[in-house]
Amino acid sequence: DAGVIQSPRHEVTEMGQEVTLRCKPISGHDYLFWYRQTMMRGLELLIYFNNNVPIDDSGMPEDRFSAKMPNASFSTLKIQPSEPRDSAVYFCASSLATGQRYEQYFGPGTRLTVT
Amino acid sequence: GDSVTQMEGPVTLSEEAFLTINCTYTATGYPSLFWYVQYPGEGLQLLLKATKADDKGSNKGFEATYRKETTSFHLEKGSVQVSDSAVYFCALSGSARQLTFGSGTQLTVLP
Secondary structure (H helix, E strand, C coil): CCEEECCCCEEEECCCCCCCEEEECCCCCCCCEEEEEEECCEEEEEEEEEECCCEEECCCCCCEEEEEEECEEEEEECCCCHHHHHEEEEEEEEEECCCCCCCCCCCCCCEEECC | CCCEECCCCCCEEEECEEEECCCEEEECCCCCEEEEEEEECEEEEEEEEECCCCEEEEEEEEECCCCCCEEEEEEEECCCHHHHHEEEEEEEEEECCEEEECCCCCEEECC
16 A cells, blocks of 8 residues: 655755745545654644545644645645745655554655745 | 653663663644654655554554643663664653754664
């Protein structure tokens, strides 16, 4: 079975550029989560969706960040404009509402470097 | 709100040593508890879980028991291997759908 797929795996961009991270959840999963991981702040939940609808975006750091889920098999996290402090590893995870209680399956992550 | 407190790292052990990583939690209701492992350069992988009090989760020689009376879910392994070197995260899911993670514990096993 294919797990959660993220692309790209690595992204290097210059400050001020737009960055788009992509995620394909496990087929049939109805929850999707975006996390950010840094040494200083650890794992932070940015936003999560249920059946493609954003449920809680209180973790999104500021208006420069936006996330969409146009269908059940695809989500994007966009940063515009990017800043050096956005450098981090971004993870996508998915879970199944009727599955084992709330366990999440993580993708391999996108390592973002903003110079 | 929900919170997870994990043993501070890093932890360095010799191969075949006994491992304990402490985890305590605060939550309302009856959370499910998880241990995730993150190997270098990879995403988090579910290691084991327990969904109710006194449940024992186990996988790959690791064990953890859901202790409601002490609000703990300590991770143990009787004999660690070099390949167990990774970061370990304790997490809970409470009334909300999202997971609350601890800060992670870096484990290094020396040959």
